[in-house]
Amino acid sequence: MRLPDVTNLRGMLAGDGAADRVVPPAGFTVRLVLFTAAAMAFLTIFALALSLAAGRLADRWGDELARASTVRISAPADQMQAQTAAALRVLQQTPGVGAVRALSEEEQRALLEPWFGPDLPLDTLPVPQLIEIIETPEGYDSDGLRLRLQAEVPGAVLDEHTRWRKPLVTAADRLRLLGWAAILLIGAATGAMVTLAANAALAANAQVIAVLRLVGATDGYIATAFVRRFTLRTLTGAAIGTVLGLLALWLMPASGETAGFLTGLQFQGWHWLWPFLVPPLAAIVAFLATGAAARRVLGGLT
Amino acid sequence: MRHNGATQDGAGIVIELEDVAYSYGGGELLTGMTLSLAPGSFHFLTGPSGAGKTTFLKLCYGALKPTSGHVRLFGEDLSAMGRDAVALARRRIGVVHQDCQFLDHLSVAENVALPLTAAGQSAAEQADNLRELMTWVGLTDRSGALPPELSGGERQRAALARAVIMSPDVLLADEPTGNVDWEMSQRLLRLLIELNKMGKTIMIATHDLTLIRAAKAQVQARVLRIAGRQLQTAGADL
Ligand SMILES: Nc1ncnc2c1ncn2[C@@H]1O[C@H](COP(=O)(O)OP(=O)(O)OP(=O)(O)O)[C@@H](O)[C@H]1O
Ligand SMILES: [Mg+2]
Numbered sequence: 001m002r003l004p005d006v007t008n009l010r011g012m013l014a015g016d017g018a019a020d021r022v023v024p025p026a027g028f029t030v031r032l033v034l035f036t037a038a039a040m041a042f043l044t045i046f047a048l049a050l051s052l053a054a055g056r057l058a059d060r061w062g063d064e065l066a067r068a069s070t071v072r073i074s075a076p077a078d079q080m081q082a083q084t085a086a087a088l089r090v091l092q093q094t095p096g097v098g099a100v101r102a103l104s105e106e107e108q109r110a111l112l113e114p115w116f117g118p119d120l121p122l123d124t125l126p127v128p129q130l131i132e133i134i135e136t137p138e139g140y141d142s143d144g145l146r147l148r149l150q151a152e153v154p155g156a157v158l159d160e161h162t163r164w165r166k167p168l169v170t171a172a173d174r175l176r177l178l179g180w181a182a183i184l185l186i187g188a189a190t191g192a193m194v195t196l197a198a199n200a201a202l203a204a205n206a207q208v209i210a211v212l213r214l215v216g217a218t219d220g221y222i223a224t225a226f227v228r229r230f231t232l233r234t235l236t237g238a239a240i241g242t243v244l245g246l247l248a249l250w251l252m253p254a255s256g257e258t259a260g261f262l263t264g265l266q267f268q269g270w271h272w273l274w275p276f277l278v279p280p281l282a283a284i285v286a287f288l289a290t291g292a293a294a295r296r297v298l299g300g301l302t
Numbered sequence: 303m304r305h306n307g308a309t310q311d312g313a314g315i316v317i318e319l320e321d322v323a324y325s326y327g328g329g330e331l332l333t334g335m336t337l338s339l340a341p342g343s344f345h346f347l348t349g350p351s352g353a354g355k356t357t358f359l360k361l362c363y364g365a366l367k368p369t370s371g372h373v374r375l376f377g378e379d380l381s382a383m384g385r386d387a388v389a390l391a392r393r394r395i396g397v398v399h400q401d402c403q404f405l406d407h408l409s410v411a412e413n414v415a416l417p418l419t420a421a422g423q424s425a426a427e428q429a430d431n432l433r434e435l436m437t438w439v440g441l442t443d444r445s446g447a448l449p450p451e452l453s454g455g456e457r458q459r460a461a462l463a464r465a466v467i468m469s470p471d472v473l474l475a476d477e478p479t480g481n482v483d484w485e486m487s488q489r490l491l492r493l494l495i496e497l498n499k500m501g502k503t504i505m506i507a508t509h510d511l512t513l514i515r516a517a518k519a520q521v522q523a524r525v526l527r528i529a530g531r532q533l534q535t536a537g538a539d540l
Contacts, residue, residue, distance in 0.1 A: 022419060024407040211403045214365070215464070216392035217420035219385055298385075 023205055023225045030233050033197045037237025040190045041278050044183055045245025048274055049265050051179025058172035061165050069133040075155035084129050087153045091133060096140030103130045190282055191289040198230050198293040213301055223294035227287060234286035238279040246275055316341050316472050316503045317362050322371035324357060331357060335533040344498050344521050346514050347507040349528035355507040356400055359474050363395045364388045393421055396465030398475035402457045404449035411445035414463045439463045454481035462493060472503040479513055487513055495521050
């Protein structure tokens with residue numbers, strides 16, 4: 001049987017009115033399709049925003065994690081140099097440590113400035129020396145490192161203030177995955193819904209289909225009349241749902257850089273393109289689902 | 303309307319049945335039927351109600367596939383034809399169904415033009431053809447009505463108009479005068495004879511013997527009879 005393929009989608013949607021009128025206007029089923037497609041698109045927008053926000057969070061936290069550890073050395077002024085050198089040596093020998101760097105005086109001053117003002121006499125104060133650790137992706141064994149530092153550099157303290165985020169990064173990754181799974185499920189549910197509606201419409205119009213066959217209509221022609229209707233309704237519904245979803249997202253309070261996860265539920269940069277894919281994708285799902293349903297029903301006729 | 307009568311290719315046989323049998327699932331309803339419809343021929347098909355006239359016609363336009371034997375439409379074996387091939391063949395076979403079979407949500411004119419629409423031909427191009435046809439069957443005034451609003455005779459004339467709008471080679475009519483008075487049945491008969499004179503192959507299923515007699519006075523018609531599950535050529539008694 002010849003059915004219009006997806007590449008033909010646009011030509012088919014342009015369609016001709018005469019072929020359209022051949023199938024009686026079916027009020028209720030078609031309106032349900034419109035509503036369900038809108039609801040599905042609305043949900044998809046949220047799942048999408050959730051996935052992308054979770055992804056951003058996972059990336060950012062993961063990034064910070066890699067750069068987060070420091071070693072702080074508190075020692076009398078005369079031992080400071082020696083202890084710093086010892087700590088650097090230990091760190092360089094530790095597997096899993098990518099790069100280490102003792103912060104310069106200026107950098108330390110910049111870090112302290114917000115608390116003590118710009119005129120801090122750093123050299124006269126017992127300010128600890130900070131060493132920044134950049135991990136390799138595998139990471140280091142923090143208990144082992146702590147023991148070695150304790151043995152060789154008595155004034156050193158390993159500070160891993162963002163390590164606690166590690167499980168959170170995993171959770172954010174999982175959340176991103178769940179978001180995408182939800183989108184897939186919504187897509188499948190849309191297909192199932194359109195299939196049910198198309199089956200109902202095909203059954204309700206069995207007489208129309210029989211008459212069309214009798215006057216020499218091909219299966220492709222009959223299928224197109226139905227496929228066109230359901231594809232257009234799904235497209236319209238999904239477009240409405242997408243706009244409403246975006247509107248709802250836009251109305252969520254945003255709170256700048258330090259915003260937490262909940263308020264980060266927005267699209268950023270080119271991610272704004274994603275939601276605009278939702279209506280056409282829904283239309284393609286409807287197109288394929290109705291086509292398959294029509295093929296099945298028509299195959300059983302004479 | 304186009305004039306294409308005895309210009310068939312090959313043997314020129316329009317519809318051919320070879321030892322065809324059909325059963326709806328119970329016992330055999332029809333058996334051992336062999337028949338060739340030559341282009342331009344005029345046939346009547348008669349037989350008691352329930353004998354299988356409608357079934358026979360359905361075999362002739364590929365709505366039913368024979369349980370045994372071969373049906374050939376325009377020289378092509380039905381069993382070898384795909385669904386699209388059958389659809390295309392139906393554009394060359396006009397059928398007046400016993401129960402008319404309209405789309406009730408479309409106007410009479412749109413129903414008459416339905417074969418054109420289904421064949422993807424633009425209705426605008428065929429507007430003249432359609433108007434001429436509506437005049438021919440005397441339905442110009444009723445062309446905007448919906449099928450359920452038509453009288454029995456009007457429905458059958460509309461069905462006839464729809465059957466011939468594609469200018470088919472063959473016209474199969476199942477009781478086209480089923481629920482009309484004598485006057486109207488004469489009118490319909492004249493339309494069918496006119497088509498035959500234009501070269502169309504005509505097959506009319508009816509149990510109206512007076513109609514057959516009236517036709518035989520105007521056209522050379524063969525009368526087939528379904529009796530005892532067989533297709534017979536009726537004697538000269540008609
Ligand atoms: N779809 C079907 N399934 C089963 N039996 C059927 C079916 N259609 C028709 N029949 C049976 O086949 C027989 C022949 O039916 P058909 O309609 O061909 O008769 P007919 O000669 O056209 O009768 P009429 O003159 O009343 O129109 C009848 O007994 C009918 O009940
Ligand atoms: Mg009958």
